[in-house]
Amino acid sequence: MASHILHLSNIIKAYHDTVVLDIPSLELDYGVYWLLGGNGAGKTTSMKVMAGLIPFRGDILLNGKVSCNKQPVQYRKLVNYAEAEPLYPGFITGSDLVALYVKTKGEGYTDIQKIIDLLGVSSFIHQPVSSYSSGMLKKVSLLLAFTGRSKVILLDEPLITLDTQSLPLLYALVEEFHQQYGVTFCITSHQPVTAGSIRLEVQGKNIVKI
Template sequence: MNTVIRTENLSKRYGGAYCVQRVNLAVGEGEVYGFLGPNGAGKSTTLKMLLGLVKPTEGSVSVFGKDFSRNRLEILSQTGSLIEAPSYYGHLTGLENMRVMQRLRDVPDKQVEKVLQIVRLEKQQNKKVDQYSLGMKQRLGIAMALLHFPKLVILDEPTNGLDPAGIGEIRELIQSLPYQYGMTVLLSSHLLSEIEQVATSIGIIHGGKLLFQGSMEQLQQKNQPQVWLKTQDNEKARRILQDVETSPILQDGFLVMEGMGDREVAQTNRTLIMAGIDVYRIEVHKQSLESIFLSLTGKEGSL
């Protein structure tokens, strides 16, 4: 897979404090890359550096295999973005706003019509934007980002403030961009549930540092299931299992063990039964993605 975005030790410091520190992103062609982190984690600052809106303190950015600092205009001509909130003229209609962007991008009329259809605004295109709902304004902002059918789309919190129906519409739109239009999408969010449903790859940032990067499957592999046993005498069972090189801990009336497969669980059960200890319950507990996220970012990192 070709790499569309690559950063090396990308950092931004304000005064003596880093808000982004040594971030190494790798976004593959055709991916929906979910950039996940709590509010204030450094997501927006990172995206702004990718677009040249903020100058990095250290590090480099490569897009489409080219150094951004030397090929800025060429790269931006193939990139669409929506950062923080859409920009628009409220006294103009949606179509009139798109015409303004059309002149800036120098694209034909048919592309205006096409992107308004893609974001499902064709029926509201003649309404003034001040009369749009928040979801319609977000879709207009995405339409502006898609107008020139870029190879790369960067969206910063595109579902922020939307109701469930609006979130669903934006999610469907984002999922369609790679396979229908060949676009690569870099999407930031503080909502794990949204990233989980649309992203093919994920990067988790917290305190300005990239804590994890990889596929959803790789993130799930960080989840080591635990086996919880409840017995007739947990303290005695714990001592017996320690003698056979198992290291259970007592927690909430259970013996908790990690890294056990089916055979090990069966052997543990036989060991306790042969020692005369009844086993009342065997449970397997797996962390949710939310739990993994919190374990990576710390309990203070709200979703």
């Protein structure tokens, strides 16, 4: 078994010849990580690179054997990502998105309906996405991140636009998937994510600053 969940090597991401991300080497073991950085620091770009959603130079290995560049389909099946400000085609419904993700990602660790009920999505999931508020969109995005049997879940600004009643429910999901199913998390946030609030042991080694 590989000692590192993710190994980023020689990562270069540039926009119009301007390098915005340069990571010679970064190894992440099993854990919960908080990615720190101000606006424009490259947090979202880092997350999208780790999710294999945008092109970059270099490579990322999952569990020491699945290459982001050489095995992109298998890699993306095992690395889930929830955007900070999700956008979906307005004509589809939340249930359409769930069906697509379940078909693509495969059987999950737990019944997806359980998570739908937990996050309070069932009341609007059959409505077109165009009718959703930003908070509803955020809940659907988070719901989709917990589909399948991923090894890594990347949550970009999961706390913004999320109502205060849903925060402990999200924390409980993170704790369950981390402790029971061995999922590694990488979370970005402008708000403090502490061991007390998230009820997880987030040690100093699990905080990456950019």
